[in-house]
Amino acid sequence: MRRFALSFTAVAAVLAVAACSEPAQQSGGASGAGSTGMTQARPPAPGVMSEADRLAQMQREFQTSVGDRVFFATDSIQLSGDAKATLDRQAAFLARYPQVMLRIEGHADERGTREYNLALGDRRAQSAKEYLMARGVSGGRLSTTTYGKERPEAIGSGEQAWAQNRRAISVIAQ
Structure with missing residues (x-):
């Protein structure tokens, strides 16, 4: 049972980290938990000057x-x-x-x-x-x-x- 709880905790941690690495989470998009609904300024694309x-x-x-x-x-x-x-x-x-x-x-x-x-x-x-x-x-x-x-x-x-x-x-x- 203890091994199962430890494995479950490890899998949950990996899934939580993976969920935060989705593009919608990083850019402040509307999807994903914790979204503010505001979009963040993105840096210009490579080769494009501000x-x-x-x-x-x-x-x-x-x-x-x-x-x-x-x-x-x-x-x-x-x-x-x-x-x-x-x-x-x-x-x-x-x-x-x-x-x-x-x-x-x-x-x-x-x-x-x-x-x-x-x-x-x-x-x-x-x-x-x-x-x-x-x-x-x-x-x-x-x-x-x-x-x-x-x-x-x-x-x-x-x-x-x-x-x-x-x-x-x-x-x-x-």
């Missing part, structure tokens, strides 16, 4: 192959030859991906008042936007914002740090 992953990959391509930032001289909104070349690559990228929208963020170095640098960052972002529009990018796909000196790329008080902080950065804003 929207967030697709945008992250596109931003990486944009940063590495195209270039996401242009730099400015002190107190200037004038685009250098290098800046125009980067913006030309951005315009070509946007022509290749017509659904992509960009947010252009204007920045300044630490010198000057907060108000002055916010205005300068705004003019830098506008300068980049106007150049892209002149290259055929619809203004409806471009937005601008300014951070002034509030988000420095490089910390420090010297020309090397200041030069890195005088910039406009284009970010994919889908």
Whole structure:
């Protein structure tokens, strides 16, 4: 009798584990005991990217192959030859991906008042936007914002740090 009870317990345990491994139990489907009736999000199928992953990959391509930032001289909104070349690559990228929208963020170095640098960052972002529009990018796909000196790329008080902080950065804003 004792052997029968032990065997019965072992078989019951195996059946309980097997019942929990049914797909309906794992996905929260309607069948099976303990179902909540709510469906759980399933990961994308192999080879299928989520929207967030697709945008992250596109931003990486944009940063590495195209270039996401242009730099400015002190107190200037004038685009250098290098800046125009980067913006030309951005315009070509946007022509290749017509659904992509960009947010252009204007920045300044630490010198000057907060108000002055916010205005300068705004003019830098506008300068980049106007150049892209002149290259055929619809203004409806471009937005601008300014951070002034509030988000420095490089910390420090010297020309090397200041030069890195005088910039406009284009970010994919889908």
